[in-house]
Each structure stands twice: as C-alpha cells, then as structure tokens.
Amino acid sequence: MNKSVFALTLAGACFLGAAAQAASLAATLVMPGDKEWEGSILSRDGDWIEFQTGTSPRPIRLGASTIKELQFSIKLDQDKLNEMNNNREYERVITALTSVLEPYQEFADIPSNLSFYNSLLMELYYKTGNYEKTREIAASLAVDDRDAALQLKARIFGALALIDAGDAERAEALLEEYGWNEGLDSAAAPEKLYIAAKLLALKKEYADAMELVAKVIAFNSHDPDWMQPAELLCAEIYMELGKENPVMLDSAEEVIREISLLYKDTDEDERAQQLKVKIEALRAELELQKTIEESE
C-alpha cells in the first residue's frame, strides 16, 4: 500500500469522526467564572471566534482572549492507538495524530485540552529523535501552568531534547533555571537525577554521571517509567567507563542482560542490543591493543 494513502487510512481508523469535525469543531466553551457552553466552533477571524451553541439559533462572536478554555471533543480509537504505540510504530502515530489535530491548530493559542495530545506528540517526537519538534512543543506546554503534571512533563522533554541534541550549554542553563542541578541526592525525583546524569554523560563526566543514574536505579526501582531509560543510560555509561576499566564492560553487559529480561521488545531493549554489539567491538579493539602492546 502506498505509504501516504496508508497513513490516511490509518488516521481514519484511529480518529473517528475527524472528517465530520472539519467544517465545525465540536467543543465546550469555558468562560471566566467557569460558565460552560456546549456547541461548536464555526470559524475564526483573527481574534474573533464564531461559536454556535446547541440552543441558540444564531452563532455568537467571542474574543479569543476572553475564553478561559476550549474543550474539544476529539474521538480517538484508543485501542488502536495503544496497539500502534505498543508496536512502536511511532511515525505512524505521529502522522495520524498530526493529521487529526491539524484543524485545531488555529486555536493553539487558546488554552484547551489539546495540550494532552500535544504532550503525546512531544513524547513521540522525542522517541523518534526529532528533538527540534520536541523542544518546540515542550516550550509551548512548559508555560501552561493549568496542569502541573503536564507542565513538568514538558520541562522534562524540553531538557532531554536539548541534551540528546548535544546542546550541553543550553541544557545546563535550563537545568539551573529549574533548579534541577541541586539536591541530587537519593531522595531526588528520578527524572531530575536521570536528566542530570544524561547531561554529565554528554559532558563526558562519566563517573559523576554514573553515580547519579545509579541513584535512579537504586532508589526508584518501583518506577518503571524512569527505570527503563535509566537502565539503558546506565549500560551506556558503563560502556564508556569500560574504555578505561574493562571490568565495567562486564557491568554494561550485565545491565543489558537485565534490560532484555525485564523490558523485552521495548525501545530500550532494542538500543541495549545495539549497545551490546558496540561493546563486543570495543572488547575486540581492546584485545587487539593489548596484543600489540604485549608484542612490543
């Protein structure tokens, strides 16, 4: 099947009623004082929103800035979405999600329940290595303080995207701004430890990085959300340390073994297997070097 056609089909399969929403967008309008109106948005003209309530015969015009929140009614085939996500078909999910959110983009400046979907997109972009897009979404979500959890998530992904893009300087500044460079003890939040460890690893301060990521694993073993990436990071850093002290290559392999046991068929497992190949190559290289040194 043609890829784009397939994607369209998929979008249709996952997001029911998207086509029907194209002309007018079903939404609940929340005004200051939490007064709510059910209805649909008909159009937008600059700052003006044309909204048709279910009871009123005539649409009303409202200033966008006067709206407290819009709650769009977006119908998703959650099972399908989960299935794709479980199959790690992230690009397909992104395509589909982007497509269904497209009609809502012109209302992005108004607080809405789109934040949730945007946060999904942000996470997916991060998983697929599109750090620019990740940061773009994270930046917009991070300033929205209606949902503290979502805001925290945006900050986390914003920081991670900077680190994974190799921008240590800006990442360091961001961590400092959030105060995430302090209090990195055993009681610290796992995400804070993890991000700080990643940053140190980027700066090639591997021993310090290792100490932090070890804290994620040792003190947050009940948190599968952070354990998985932390285990992978741990294996990566052990490998780097193994370049100086080959015993650490054993450590890296042990972590990989545990990842494969605990998190089979995950992104982390896949990357851990790639890391294993690298370690084997590194071992061969070290062995060769040793042989050369001995022969000299």
Added chain:
Amino acid sequence: MKFFSRLHGRAMKAVLVAAVCSSGIAAAQDFASMGISDLVGSADRMLQRGDYRTAIPALAEVINRTGALTDPQGRETAQTCRFQLARAYFQVGNASEAVSVLEDYLANDPRPQERTALRMMAQGFFDSENWEKIEELSLRLLSMKDLDKDDVYNGNLLLGQARFRQEKWAESVAPLGIAVNTTKDPRVEQLCQIMIVRALVEGEQWRELFGWIPRIYRTDSKYDITLNLTLMKAGRARFEDDDYLNALLLYRMVLPREKLLAFAEERVSALVDKLDADAKRGITEAETDERRTEIENIRESMTVLEELPPYEDEVSFRIGQIYAEVRRFWEGYVLFDELYKKDRTSEIGEASMLQSVLVLYDVGQTDKAEERILRYLKERPDGQYARTLQTMLLRDNLIKQNFARVVEMLPNVQQLPATDDPAELELQTDLHYMMAFGFFQSFDYISAGEQFTEIIENYPQSSHRADSVYYRGMTYLMQGRYSSALPDFQKYQAENQYGEHLAAALFREGVCYFGMEDIEQAEATFTRFIETYSDDLLISEAYSMRGDIEAAKEATNDDPYTLDRALADYRKGIDTASSSQQASYAAFQAAKVYKLEYKWQEIIDLMQYYMDRWEEQADVAEAAFWIGQAQIELGQVNEAVEAYLDVIERFGNDAAQFGVDKIINELVKISQTHLSESDREDLALKVKLKLTNIDPRYEVLRLRLQVAEALLQGEDIAEAFGAELLEAGTPLKLTSPSTLALMCDAAVDTGNTEEMKRLSEYFIEKFEESDLLWHAYRAQTFMHLADENYEETLRSIDEAQGLFGAEPFMGWAQIIKADTEYRMGSLKEAEASYNTIMGVPEWRGPLFAEAMLGMGNCRVAAGDLEAAHSFYQRVYLLFKSYDDGQWAAKGYLASADVLVRMGEEEKAVNTLKAMLEDPYTNTSPLAEPVREQLKKYEGQ
C-alpha cells in the same frame, strides 16, 4: 491473600419465558393447591420484586410438578424454574442448595442458561472451597463454543483462582492473565495481578514474572502488603541460593514499610467510607460481609507488616551486595553510601561503609575510597572496620608504589585500640607488615625494621612473623648493620626449614660476613650457598661475591692463583646469571681483575664472550667501553676510537643505553690524552660527518653526537651547547644522560630553578644507574638552595654522596653541604664538613681554600676569633695561586677584618699592606678597594 468469591460482570437477570409468565396472582401459602400457571406467575412476581425466600417454595413446587414431564414445554418450564430456584438460593445465601439445583439443571435439557449456570455453580463452590470442582466447571464453560466476552472473562477468572488455590502455580497464570487483560474493574485487575505474581514466584517462573513487573508497578498493586512480603521472602531465598540476579530483581521490587502502610491506611479508610455510604443506600448482607472481610484482611496484613522487624535496611544492604556481586558497582555504591549516611554507627551502617569502599576500589575511584576511609578513621578511629579499611588503603598504595602515602598512615595504625580478637590481630599484623614495606621502599630502613620488630615481638602467632625476621635482617643489611642483620638471617634459616627465603637468607648471611669483614666466613657461606642452591636465582651473585673475595686476596707463594679462582667464579657468574644485570656485574668485575693483571687481550675476549652469551640483553656499551680501554692499553688507539664511534652509532638512538654516554665521555678523554692534534681533528671530522649523514628520525643519536662534538671541542663549547639545548626547550624524550648532564649544568649556571627541577626529576627517574647522574643531584641541590630549603638541600646532597661518595667531581656536594650547615647555624657540623674536604686529595685546589675560609667563618660565628684568624692566615699562605689569587685575597681581607674585631687594628693594616704587596693578590680586583681604604686610613 484475599480471594474474592463473587462473580463480577454482567448482572444476572431473572427472565422467565413468556409462556409461563402470563398467569395471575396467587397466595404464597397455597402453592400446592395452585394451578401450574398461577404458580409460575406467582414465582415470577416474587422474583421480580426480589422476594427470593418466598419464591423458593413456589419454584420448587413447579419443578416438583414439571420435573417428570417429557414434552418440550414442560421440560422447558422445569429447567427455567430450576435455574431461577438456584439463583434464589444464592440470593438467600444457601449455596449448597443452589449447587444441588444447578446440578439438576445441567443434567437436563434444554439448557439455554448453561453458561450462566456453570458460572453460578462454580461460584457456589467458593464457599465450600471446592477448587477442583470450580476448575472442572470453569473448564467446561471455557470449552463451550461461541462464548461471549463475559463468559471468557468469568471462566478464566474462576479457573485462574481455582488453580491458584490448588497451588497449580504455573497453570493459574494464563487464565488469570486473561482476566487481568479483560476486566474493567481495577480491583479485580489488582487482585489477579497479585495472584499472578505470587504464582510466578512460587513457581519460580522468573522470566515471566519480570515480564509482568513493569506493568504491575504502574498500578497500585505494587502497594499490596502480601505481595511485598512474598517478594521479599522469595528474594531472600534466591539470595541464599546464590541466584543473585533473580534475588536482585525480586528485592528491588519491595517497597519501604512506611509507603505500604500509608497506602494500606488510605485504602482501608476509603473502603470503610464506601461501606458506610453503601450500607445507608442498602446492600446485601453478603456484600457487607465481603467488604468487611476485605477491610479486615488489609488490617491484618498491616499488623503483620508492623510487627515485622525492620527490613528496609537489610533489603537495601542485600540489594547493594547483589549489585556489587553482579558488577553493577555504582548501584551498589550509592546504596551502601546511603545506608552509611543514614546511620554511621549501626552495624549495617558500618558494614555499608566497608562495602562502599570496596566498590570504589573496584571501580578505580581510589581517591574517593581513600577520602572515605580517612574520614571514617577520623570519626571512628576505633571503628569496627578501622583495621580492615586501613589494610585496604595500604595495600592499594603499596600496589601503586605510592610508598609515601603508606608511611603517612603510621599515626592511624598507632592509634588503633588493643584487641584480642584473632581476626583483628591478623589484620593488625597485616598493617605492620605493609607499613614496614612502605618504609622499606621509602629507604627508611630504621622505621621498616621497627615495624618488623613489632610483629616479631608482639605477634608471635602471625603468619608474617617468619618473613618479618628475614626482612628485618634486610633492613639492617641495607643500613650496613651487618652484625645486627646476621642473627636474623641465621634465625630465619633455623626456624624455617622450607621457608620461601631460605636460600636468600643464606646468601645474605654471606653478605653480612663480608660486610663484617669476616672474609673467611663469608667465603665459606658463599661456597655453602653455591653447593646447596646451584639453581637459585642468586647463584650468579654468589659466584660474583666469592669472585670478589678471591680477587681481593693477596696472591702468595702458597696460594698464587687467587685471581684465577676469582676469574673462574666470575665466568660462572656470567654462565649462571638469570638476568643480564647479574651477568654484567660478573663480567665487568672480571674485567677489573684482568685490568689489575694487565691482561688486556683477556678483557677483550671476556667481553666478546659476555656479549655472545647475553646477546641483545648484554650491556653492549659498557662491554665496548672495556674493549676500547683494553685496545688503548694494547696501543690500538685508533681501533678503540673506531669501536667507540661504532657503538655510539649503533646504540646511540636508544636513550636507555646509557653506556653510550659513558663511551662518549671516554672518547673525549682518549681524544685529550691519546690523540695527536691531527688525530683529534680527524675524530671531530668523523663525528661531524656522522652528524651530516644521520637519519633525521634518529633524534636521540643526533643529540648524543652533538654532545660528543661539543665536548671534543672543550668545556666552554660544551657549556654553551648545554645552554643552547636548555634555551631550545629540548624535549626530554630525546635526551640521554650526556645531554641531560649538560642541560642540568646549564640550568644551574643560569639559575633556572624550574628547569633544574624538571631536568633533575627526569634524569633521576629515567637514568638512576648513570655515571652522570650526579649532575641531576647537583641541579636538584642548587634548586633547593635557591629556594632556601636547607633541609632538602642536605637531603639531596646525602643522596648524591650516597651514590658517588668522594669522587673527584663530587667536591661541590661537600662544600655546599658545609655552607648550608653554616647557614643553618650548625657551626660544628659545618666546620667538620669543611674539614672533610681537606681530607680528600682529589679535591685539592680552590676547594681547599674555600673550605679553609669556611672553617674560619665558622670560628668567627662561634666567637673564636683567634682560631678564625689562624684559618684565614692559612688561606693566603697555603693557597695563594688558586683562582688567580682570589682565595688568598679573600683570606687577607677576612684576616684583617677579624684582627679589627680583636682590637688589633695595626696588625690588620699590616695584613692589608701585605696583601697589596703579595704578587698573587696585589692585582686582584679585591685589592683596589683595599688600596683606596688604606690611603684614607693613612691620610694620603
């Protein structure tokens, strides 16, 4: 664990077939007299209004009447009523009757409600805990075709529970898994997950268990107390079976007690509130009982948990141990670190401290490990692991040859409290033993000996005692205290028939006798050694030592062959050598003996033999040096020069071959003493040609040839070349002793202390055996002098003198030593040091004058002006000619000065006049100001 015993899912509805529901109302009491239609109608109405108790006899009556019917409608009516009767029994809590009725229902036809009946029946067996029956029924249900979602769900739920209760662990997981995946009820999901975990743990299905973990730990199931206790128990069992990986993964799932209790408390509170609310709304007694049981179960598990001794730290410690065991060092470290921080004085805290240090050593974080150890020792000098930690620190530093760090730890070792624990005592001796080696390797043999003595005298049972006796002997030997060393070596032999150092102790015994000048005993001992340990590594040295003894003997008529015997021993020394160093010693000692006998050709032959025997390991440069010397003595000067040039060219690019540097110096000497002017020019030309044709990659050789060229042109040129090398920042890797010697001297001449430090350190580290090493010590000494660090100045001189003694080129060391002592106010020592100079004929010259002047200065400082005057007089009377009268002039001036201080001004004037008349001093630059002064004094 709480198991729920009611079905969840679709509510059952009482539906009677239309055919039997159309009858009128009848009184409950008149069932026997009622017509069948009325009876059915009554039962239906009772069921519809929930009056199950009254409906039961009505339904029973219908069944009674229709049970034996065979027509389809009659059978259908009987079956429908059986089904409803069973349901009614359930509603009134009479499960056994319900089950009995359902058995009839399932034994007859038609069975439109068979699936529901099976489910109900299985449910009925819950109260009697007849799990086999439940399993059978649920399997029957699941084997039916076209099951709907609810049936699949309920069938698996029943089956999973039934198997679980029968401890069919492995078989219970799949149906429970289906139930988890199907249910929309979080409570069911949680309970099933907990059962799954328990089943997997009990069935030791680790891989499957760990597959479930991430999923379960995303839910509140992780807070279940029973689950946590199960995991902890399983973790411990795995740990005790050395199954570390599984133990780790189980242990690390266990949540801390306070988290579990807090969650359970919250859960109980929510359940109680809900029960109260629902009770007001109206729920069945069975439902109420069930809820109460659930609450009670949680409370019971809370009590169990509360009464459990503290487990968190133990679990953390075990996890740490496992992490370290599986080489996940850093995870182990942070856990141990945390436990230690939490409570530094508890047993687990201290053990964690020890473990954390072990891990740090494993990962190579030795600085961090040491920092922790030292902090611990400071906080708890008598801590449980004070000795263990110190042994770790000492051992690591010994391995790294960081001996200074080892000996620094002496105060810590000394402050350890006494113990009578055997294990601690052994550790204590380990500490003394390692400390002893730290001192030994730092050349502090006295302190090393003290540590060995500590072991010998205070730890007689120690495994180190025997070796301590031997090594204490070594410390005495190294101090030249042969008579003290001797009994230790003898004692070691007497007490350790199979000791590791038995042969060595005998050899050292010989060395002791030799040192004590008991040559006869020494020879006998070396002979005994040679006869007893012909395969020992020291055999070559024993031959060499005996050779030295024979060589030192005076040949007599009775015994004219001493040198022959010496030579025979040296040859054996070469043959039996196990290292090139041993062979070299024997070979070059033999060469010295031949030299005494003027046997030049023999020297040449021996060196050839030595080089053939040891080939590339031989000290070819030194051998060539001896060959060259012999050739010169045989009048073969040109051959010697050619041989030297050849060696320089062949080995000169290897900086480590410092015999080449010796040859360069020898070549310069030959040039000065044996070559004519034209031959010297020829030699210079040859060196120049070699420099022109040199391969550009041979940078070390180039430098050596340049040094040779400069030295052949004279001291001034050599000095200038040294300064040039210094100025150019010549890389150290290109230098050899001859280049370094020139550069060190240049650094001293220019007062460049930075270079003095850099060069001397490199020189001493790389070429400690070089004959030219004294240049490095000289630079080091001048560096300390410039820094006014007199202690280090004297230490540096001591080292230099220890290596080179009173060789002609070593006068600088003695005069600086004396000057330094003078500066430090140690006048007696200074005077003695100056006086020493006068006793070394090789230093005769300006150094004598300087020393004499120094002795005078010492006396002035001590207030003994007469004696001082006498020394000054001797300077200008005895050493007039040195350095163009410079020293004599200084003597005159100092003499006059001291006379003034003695009040003898006239004599002082006469002394100065004598200076101006003395032909050695009257043209000295020092004379002019004296002349001017005297003019003023005499009023001219």
